Amino acid sequence: MTSIKGMIEWxxxxxxxVVNKVDADVLVLGGGIPGSWAALYAAKEGVKVVLVEQAxxxxxxxxxxxxxxNVAENPCSKISSDELIQSMEEVDPYLNGxxxxxxxxxxxxIVLEYExxxxxVRDILDEYKGAPFRDEETKxxxxxxxxxxxxxxxxxxxxxxxxxxxxxRAGVEMYGRVKVTSLLTEGGKQGxxxxxxxxxxxxxxxxxxxxxxxxxxxxGHINERIWTYIGARFQPVPILPSQSGAGxxxxxRAGAEFTLMEARRIFHGLAGFPFYSVGRSYxxxxxxxxxxxxxxxxPYVTDDGKILKSVEExxxxxxxxxxxxxxxxxxxxxxxxxxxxxxxxxxELVKKGEYVLPLYLDLPSMPEHVRNYMFxxxxxxxxxxxxxxxxxxxxxxxxxxxxxxxYGEGVILDPVKSWTVRTSRGGLVHDxxxxxxxxxxxxxxxxxxxxxxxTTAACSGRWAGVYAARYAKQSPKPEVDENxxxxxxxxxxxxxxxxxxxNWKELNAGISKVLRTYCWEWANEEMxxxxxxxxxxxxxxxxxxxxxxxxxxxxxxxxxFDLLTVAQMVVYAGMARKACSEFLAxxxxxxxxxxxxxxxxxxxxxxxxxxxxxxxxxIRFYLRPPFAPTYKENYEKFKPW
Ligand SMILES: Cc1cc2nc3c(=O)[nH]c(=O)nc-3n(C[C@H](O)[C@H](O)[C@H](O)COP(=O)(O)OP(=O)(O)OC[C@H]3O[C@@H](n4cnc5c(N)ncnc54)[C@H](O)[C@@H]3O)c2cc1C
Numbered sequence: 001m002t003s004i005k006g007m008i009e010w011x012x013x014x015x016x017x018v019v020n021k022v023d024a025d026v027l028v029l030g031g032g033i034p035g036s037w038a039a040l041y042a043a044k045e046g047v048k049v050v051l052v053e054q055a056x057x058x059x060x061x062x063x064x065x066x067x068x069x070n071v072a073e074n075p076c077s078k079i080s081s082d083e084l085i086q087s088m089e090e091v092d093p094y095l096n097g098x099x100x101x102x103x104x105x106x107x108x109x110i111v112l113e114y115e116x117x118x119x120x121v122r123d124i125l126d127e128y129k130g131a132p133f134r135d136e137e138t139k140x141x142x143x144x145x146x147x148x149x150x151x152x153x154x155x156x157x158x159x160x161x162x163x164x165x166x167x168x169r170a171g172v173e174m175y176g177r178v179k180v181t182s183l184l185t186e187g188g189k190q191g192x193x194x195x196x197x198x199x200x201x202x203x204x205x206x207x208x209x210x211x212x213x214x215x216x217x218x219x220g221h222i223n224e225r226i227w228t229y230i231g232a233r234f235q236p237v238p239i240l241p242s243q244s245g246a247g248x249x250x251x252x253r254a255g256a257e258f259t260l261m262e263a264r265r266i267f268h269g270l271a272g273f274p275f276y277s278v279g280r281s282y283x284x285x286x287x288x289x290x291x292x293x294x295x296x297x298x299p300y301v302t303d304d305g306k307i308l309k310s311v312e313e314x315x316x317x318x319x320x321x322x323x324x325x326x327x328x329x330x331x332x333x334x335x336x337x338x339x340x341x342x343x344x345x346x347x348e349l350v351k352k353g354e355y356v357l358p359l360y361l362d363l364p365s366m367p368e369h370v371r372n373y374m375f376x377x378x379x380x381x382x383x384x385x386x387x388x389x390x391x392x393x394x395x396x397x398x399x400x401x402x403x404x405x406x407y408g409e410g411v412i413l414d415p416v417k418s419w420t421v422r423t424s425r426g427g428l429v430h431d432x433x434x435x436x437x438x439x440x441x442x443x444x445x446x447x448x449x450x451x452x453x454x455t456t457a458a459c460s461g462r463w464a465g466v467y468a469a470r471y472a473k474q475s476p477k478p479e480v481d482e483n484x485x486x487x488x489x490x491x492x493x494x495x496x497x498x499x500x501x502x503n504w505k506e507l508n509a510g511i512s513k514v515l516r517t518y519c520w521e522w523a524n525e526e527m528x529x530x531x532x533x534x535x536x537x538x539x540x541x542x543x544x545x546x547x548x549x550x551x552x553x554x555x556x557x558x559x560x561f562d563l564l565t566v567a568q569m570v571v572y573a574g575m576a577r578k579a580c581s582e583f584l585a586x587x588x589x590x591x592x593x594x595x596x597x598x599x600x601x602x603x604x605x606x607x608x609x610x611x612x613x614x615x616x617x618x619i620r621f622y623l624r625p626p627f628a629p630t631y632k633e634n635y636e637k638f639k640p641w
Contacts, residue, residue: 010550012203016496019489020208022175024050025472026465027212029180029197029247032061033454034445035218036163037110037461038468042216043170045469050210051172052199054179054242054555058164061220067143068121068152069327069453070100073108076135076142076149079324081105084150085631087323089620091330093600094260094425094583096450098432098622099460101631105639106462107455111152117162120155128377131369132312141377144286144335145325146315156381177202179555180246181492183215183254183441188484190607191255193439195478198488200558205496205551207489211480213472214440216464218457219247221424221446226563226570227520229505229512244559245566247447251428252569257437257606259449259617261426261573263584284378284385287314289365290338290406293356302336311370327453360403368400375399423570425450425584429604429617432627432638434464437606440475442468449602466640494544495557501547504556510538511563519574524590528575535568569605576603576614 026042028035031053039051053060072081079087081104088095115121122139123129129136133146133153143151167174178199186192194215199208222245252258289311290298299307302320313319314336326333349355363371376399380386397404427449434442444464445457495501518531543564548554577584578591579599602617618624628634 010552012551014205014551015201016205016207016493018204018206020206022050022173022208022210024048024173024196024210024212025214026050026468027052027196027210027215028172028218028465029215030061030218030220030445030447031055031057031174031176032218032220032445032457033163034220034447034457034461034464035060035216036167037458038216038218038442038444038465039172040163040166040170041462041465042469042472043172043465045466045473047469047472049170049172049465049469050175050212051167052175052178052180052197052208052210054202054246055176057167057174057176059160060176061160067327068107068111068154068455070104070150070455071107071111071152072104072150073106074111074138074140074149074152076138076140078148079150082632084324084326087326087329087333091326091328091333092450092583093619094263094450094602095620096448097620097631098430098434098634099448099451099456101635102463103453103456103459105635106459110455110458110462111154114154114159114162117166119158119162121152128369128373131373133315133373141373143378144315144327145317146312147318148324150324151327153377153381155377157386175199175208178208179558180219180250181558182488183217183250184209184211184480184484184488185254185438186479186481188481188487189255190253190609191438193478194254194441196480197250198485198492200492200554201551202555203551205554207492209480209485211478212440213475213478214442214468216434216442216444216461216468217247217251217428217436217447218443218445218461218464219243219447221245221427221452222248222422222566224422225508225512225559226423226567227512227515229508242555242559244562245423246559246562248426248428248569249562249565251436251438251441252565252607254441255438255607256441257429257604257615258426258569258573259429259602259604260584261423261569261605262577262586262603263423263425263450263581265422265424265585285361285374285404286335286378287311287370288374289362291360291362291365291403293358293360296355297362298338298355298359300336300338303331303334308336311366359406361406362403363399364401364403371399423566424452426569426573427451429602432622432634433467434460435467435471440471440478442471463638463640470640491561492554492558495546495548496554498545498547501545502542504546504548504553504560507538507542507546507557507560508563510542511535511560511567514538515567515570519571522587522589523574524588525575528571531571532568532575535564535571539564539568572605572612573603576605 025047026049028039028051031051039049043049072084111121123141128134133142141153142149143153180197180199182198183194184196196211220243223243300314317325325335380389427447428436428443430436430443442464444460514534518527546557548557580587580594604615
């Protein structure tokens with residue numbers, strides 16, 4: 001045990017300043033779903049692969065997978081990949097058609113590969129025999145859309161162990177508990193070839209220099225910490241608090257090109273579902289019967305007001321006149337919701353006394369196989385939801401007898417307060433090789449612009465891993481710039497050199513306060529300017545006063561530095577889009593017109609010699625020269641095997 005400056009006993013040896021040098025052909029940053037698949041497929045190409053992960057690689061990333069979304073090529077699917085990609089475009093013109101189409105085409109392979117690795121992806125024990133959401137022949141169990149059978153539900157808790165075993169067998173060298181702090185570039189120049197990265201061990205504080213011929217960035221997207229952290233606790237959100245946009249910040253400083261950093265996902269109140277219990281508190285329970293405190297049922301309603309009585313009806317799009325249900329679908333593809341998900345209407349009904357809070361999930365009233373499917377399958381299969389299941393059942397919760405209370409009273413009654421803003425669509429621009437504008441830098445998973453989902457992470461990871469390995473094989477030996485490393489070490493260790501100063505929580509709270517105050521749902525030029533000035537002041541003053549007394553605190557401080565960079569990126573991006581957009585959930589009072597055709601485009605930005613350079617790309621730029629005009633042709637051309 002090491003006692004540091006009179007603070008808590010730190011259980012690990014502290015070795016600040018110890019430098020470890022690691023060489024790789026392919027360096028994968030972030031060991032969640034995309035990083036694991038990238039590392040695996042790079043290793044299959046016969047190159048030396050190093051994987052760096054801030055957490056423990058075995059359980060890294062949210063790994064959420066109570067649903068394998070959009071497995072269009074599975075034998076039961078009633079919708080083709082080409083039909084689905086059209087639907088996705090209808091829902092979102094800013095679609096990342098590259099990662100989306102690759103997912104549609106490849107995700108069934110991922111399901112089968114997981115099975116080969118030892119994960120459970122079918123109902124082999126016939127737990128759900130005869131259930132409407134199961135296919136009797138293949139034994140696949142389906143989620144959300146029981147008719148079209150596009151989204152497969154695996155036994156999610158078996159996926160990460162299987163993947164970890166595969167990584168070990170493939171000989172991937174893994175560095176867990178190391179936080180990546182920067183990307184290294186040739187000659188230390190912004191915009192030059194990426195030749196590696198630096199990192200700090202989150203337990204010992206040791207420094208790492210990774211030198212690599214090719215790098216795949218898989219650090220995921222940005223947590224709500226950037227918007228909502230108030231200094232007291234992490235928000236009760238499912239995204240990892242450690243996902244602070246480290247990859248975004250490092251790539252930005254290196255000169256990588258970004259887009260959609262102004263875009264948000266705004267969750268009104270209930271994110272479409274009431275919250276129950278703890279942790280992953282909404283999605284797994286979709287479709288459950290909900291009652292109020294007097295036992296009165298809260299109906300699920302279609303867009304045109306039709307009440308759906310049976311549980312089965314809530315999962316059958318044809319009954320509601322829809323083509324299919326997509327996880328984030330709107331209009332033609334939106335699933336019906338309970339009345340309680342309407343952030344405006346429901347509070348009014350409560351105030352009038354029509355419903356009495358709190359609400360409950362009426363699990364006992366539901367058919368047994370559906371109840372098990374909801375409470376056991378959806379919850380446990382969710383990346384880490386089994387902890388919640390275990391906690392509830394060990395404390396005697398029995399879904400055949402007990403109801404689960406909804407915790408969303410405040411949320412339901414105050415829709416304004418409950419808005420959650422996420423910057424989760426902003427990411428790196430890339431081509432069909434998953435390569436960025438920087439030589440040697442590839443991306444996979446949610447850090448790609450407008451990308452989300454387990455299957456997408458896995459599919460994009462495979463492509464990026466293969467192409468990074470092929471790039472590494474023909475690229476010259478990387479040279480690390482000593483001055484760049486030295487400067488990064490100085491930056492990373494500055495908070496431990498101080499004996500006094502502000503705490504990381506204060507800095508984090510300050511950053512999110514600025515974004516909340518000036519860039520929340522509505523903003524304008526003046527607000528953006530004030531936000532930028534204030535963030536720069538934070539960077540110049542408070543960020544230089546923040547102190548860390550152990551490697552844990554140092555990690556949190558470094559995350560705040562990432563957040564500070566990402567917050568500025570959000571503001572830069574917001575300033576550049578001079579129009580409102582419903583699609584991007586982006587609103588400016590000084591440019592009220594919504595989605596005018598001339599602004600329906602990607603605005604890109606990157607740093608060049610420290611200056612922000614803006615550019616633009618047309619919608620569906622990935623179907624324009626130099627690429628082929630159709631998804632199919634590009635897929636056939638770029639498919640790496
Ligand atoms: C609760 C929850 C439920 C979900 N349910 C589903 C679902 O049912 N179906 C579905 O398709 N998708 C689901 N998702 C989304 C899915 O999990 C992600 O889209 C997918 O894992 C890809 O994520 P990612 O790219 O963010 O990478 P992740 O898998 O999150 O991996 C990123 C990794 O990078 C690491 N990292 C971050 N910064 C650093 C750094 N500086 N240094 C080193 N390592 C770093 C993180 O620790 C993390 O392990 C869910 C997500 C959550 C949070």
